[in-house]
Amino acid sequence: MVTAAAVTGLGGAGKTALALQAAREAQSLGWFPGGVLFVDLHGHDDAPVAPEKALEALLRALGTAPEYIPPTADERAGLYQSMLAEIAAERGPVLIVADNAAQASQARPLLPALSVHRMLVTSRETLAQLDAHQLHLGVLAPAIAWEVLEKALEIADPRDPRLEAEPDEGENLCRLCGYLPLALQIAAAVLIVNPGKSVAELTSELADTTTRMDYLDDGERGMKAAFDLSYRRLTKQQARLFRMVALAPGADVSHETLTVSHGAALPPRGVDALVRAHLVEPQDTRGHWRMHDLLRAYVVAKVAADDQLKSDHDNARTRLLSRFSALAAEARAHLRSLPVREPRGSFSGREAALEWLDGERTSLVSATTWAIEPSHARASVRLALHLGEYLGLRRFYDDALVVYRHAIEGARSMGDLRSEGRSWNNLGIALRRTRKLDDAVEAFSRALAAYERVDAGQSAGRAWNNLGRTLVELRRFDEAVEAYKQVGRLSESHAHPLTVAIADNGLGRALTKSGRLDEAMDSLVRAREASRRWGNRYLEGTVINNIGRVRRRTGSLAEALADHDRARAIFVDIGEREGTATSHNERALVLAAMGRFATAVEEHGLALQIFREIGEQHRQAVVANDLGLTLQRMGRHGDAEAKHILALEISQRLGDQYHVDRSLSLLAVARAGAAAGSRRTGRRWV
Missing domain, CATH: 3.40.50.300 (P-loop containing nucleotide triphosphate hydrolases)
Incomplete structure (x- = not known):
């Protein structure tokens, strides 16, 4: 159907x-x-x-x-x-x-x-x-086109006599507008804002366009003649404002963005005049406007052909990038892991910073694409690097892919290896979160190559940590161990103690996966103590969960459960939902190992619910399989089958072959158990 x-x-x-x-x-x-x-x-x-x-x-x-x-x-x-x-x-x-x-x-x-x-x-x-x-949908019939003009004029002034007084010229105007509704509406607006102008005067001006017939062939060029007329009827101030709307980044232009582009307070009722002329459209959000794509293209072409307008445009971009970068840097300070002790600059706190970032997001992202223009590369790249925490926090990974690919190009054009390395690193994070793991490894490797050429040790430490985490997710544990150890080899002057602590935590995770549990515990204890010294509660909670994993593997189940309880309390306290969900699932695994299956199922369910709510598809698949295993151990093979199918479907969508294979294996065990009344649990995957 x-x-x-x-x-x-x-x-x-x-x-x-x-x-x-x-x-x-x-x-x-x-x-x-x-x-x-x-x-x-x-x-x-x-x-x-x-x-x-x-x-x-x-x-x-x-x-x-x-x-x-x-x-x-x-x-x-x-x-x-x-x-x-x-x-x-x-x-x-x-x-x-x-x-x-x-x-x-x-x-x-x-x-x-x-x-x-x-x-x-x-x-x-x-x-x-x-x-x-x-x-x-073709062009309007001549009679309908006439009605469009007539209605527009009548709404503005029911006593407007011009069409009735000049019927032939009215028909000619419809023809010159190509019988297109948008062109007709703009022509009507020209007449409305110029009540003393006759229809004949307007058609005469349209006829003066030497390329008129060419423009009418495709509609877009015919539109330009109407745009030219509307543009010429604007005051100098209104015309400049019109150009600023068209040249602002993003489709939705806010009052703040327009003011910065304009370089001064907006003229009274300036935007209202553009709205009345149908040159911009107000959005549902107060103080936001949109311009039709044909009008935007019209302005771009006009500016490109005029050196003076081009200079004005470049200056507007410079002002906007400067303002965006300054505000994005302030907002970033509120989003960092370490708390901001005092309100900074334009934002009273984290929520105010997020509100601004959310409201200007499309403009911010679009502005970073100016990095490919030599005159704006440096400022655009700087803005891009200030947006990393925000794009990660809001999980705008597709935006991040666009932002940092442009930033890489801009940094290369300037020969700025530090910014290129940071951009590769941020691109790698977005690639990892979208499960493009091999591409992420390549991005982090490129970041390290750039850092090596400028001796950027601190940044290199972060890139090594990100590479190690990605290698763990690829199950390349030995390589991950070596990546994390590289951070420890950096001198103190080149690696912040927190960067080293993050590396120790990652190293502990990789060693746990490799079965080297004593070494893992030593590394994790170092990370836990450093996280406490530096007051980084997110890292502390993460490390404590990883310590609990080691204790579960060594059979210290009571201690492991206490670890996950402590980690969960930390994450709940700081409002970190991903960490909270992870703690619930880790508690479930310990409870299942204790034989407390019913409580374990509840904990798995809480983890699954949170991961579903925050859109973490990969973690949903992991938890669904863990829950399926617990259900199998309870003899609930039919329920377990449903969970493994869920994990399989998610992993297939993500292109995660390891978890596809894992889900298929566990699904086969569940089906065999259901058929035979068995309580087999597929232990080789635990």
């Missing part, structure tokens, strides 16, 4: 307006009690919205908190479909409106799996590859 419709046509044909009108009418008729969702795919921008970003926007619209949105496209798609299924069961059908798709592949991941829902897509391209009803 076809559940989607695609409205296609050239730019300015009114596709979005038609889709929104249809959505409003359908909702008013009660066809979609589950609600209407809207996402702009910006398919014809230089950077179209990727499917994973569109899924993120839809998940947020469905009420998912940013920190709980999974990092990968497949995980987001799974959560999106699950939430649509829940809404279908509880409230009824949902309509999804996906605006401005560049191609079928951009919209296909958003298609609802359940046939009860519907999707409406708009695009300038015919989406033949999309399983959807196709509706091509």
Whole structure:
């Protein structure tokens, strides 16, 4: 059953307006009690919205908190479909409106799996590859185009006599606008803000454009003539403000960003004038505006052709990058592991810093892409490096991949090896968190190569730690041990004691995995004492959990349980949910080893719930398999089978072959146990 419709046509044909009108009418008729969702795919921008970003926007619209949105496209798609299924069961059908798709592949991941829902897509391209009803929207009929002009003028002034007095010129104006709704609306705005101007004067000005027919061929060029007229009618101050909106980073431009770009307080009612002329559109969030992609392209071309405007544009970018970098640095200080003793600068505390980062996120990320421009490379790279903690905290790993790939290019263009190394390191973290582990190893290795050339020992210590952690996840334990030992070989002047403590913790984990438990305990005790000396409670909780793992393996179960209790208390106290979930699961493993299976199942369940809520797919798979093993030991093979299937599905989506194999093996044992009434537990995987 076809559940989607695609409205296609050239730019300015009114596709979005038609889709929104249809959505409003359908909702008013009660066809979609589950609600209407809207996402702009910006398919014809230089950077179209990727499917994973569109899924993120839809998940947020469905009420998912940013920190709980999974990092990968497949995980987001799974959560999106699950939430649509829940809404279908509880409230009824949902309509999804996906605006401005560049191609079928951009919209296909958003298609609802359940046939009860519907999707409406708009695009300038015919989406033949999309399983959807196709509706091509051409230009308006001359009579309808006339009505568009007439209605716009009548709303502004019911007594406006111009169209009635000049019917031939009105028809000519419709023709010159290509019968496109957007061009017609802008032409009407020119007349509205110039009540003394006749329709004949306007058509005469349009006719003066020497390339008029060429522009009408594709619609975009026809639009430029209307844009030229609107632009020339702006005051000098309004025109500059218009350019600043178009050239700001990101699709959504805030009042703060626009003020910094403008270089002074915004002129009174300046943006209002642009809104009235339909040159910018207000967003739902007060003090935020959006500009149509054709208008943005129009301004970019205009600036590129004028050296004076180009200089003004470059100066605006310089101001904006300076302000963004300063604020991002202040915000970063509030997000670091060590507490900030006093409020710093513009932010009263951590929550205020996060609020600013969340509100300006799209602009911040877009601004970092200016790193490829020589005149802005240094400031853009500096901004990128200030965003690392935030992007990690909010799990915006796809943003981080974009940010640090551009930062690497910018740092290379300047020959800045320190910044290049830091950018490779941050890229590696994002790659590891998205389970691209081999790529992460390559990134950390490149970071170390850059650091080696500039003797950046402290930064090298962090990169060695990240490399060691990734190698542990790849189960390359001997290499991980060597990576962590490299940190210990750095001199005190090159490695912060906390960096060494983190290395000792990682080394202890790698040694535990290798079965070298006495060495592991020695390393972990050193890490625990250092974390306490430096007051890093997150590291302390992590180390104590790892000590508990060693004690469980040596059979010291009571001590291990106490360790995990202490770690859990620390993580709960500092509000660290991932650590809290890990502590619950580790407690479950100890309780199962004690034979306290029912309590162990409860602890596994708490861990699974938290990992699900914060979007940690990989850890969900690990816990699901651990829970399955506990259920097998209780003889509940059918329940265990369901958990191993869950782990298998997640691991397959993540491309994690080790955990795919582990899940398949445990699933086979569970099925065999169910068939034979056995209590086998697949111990070789424990």
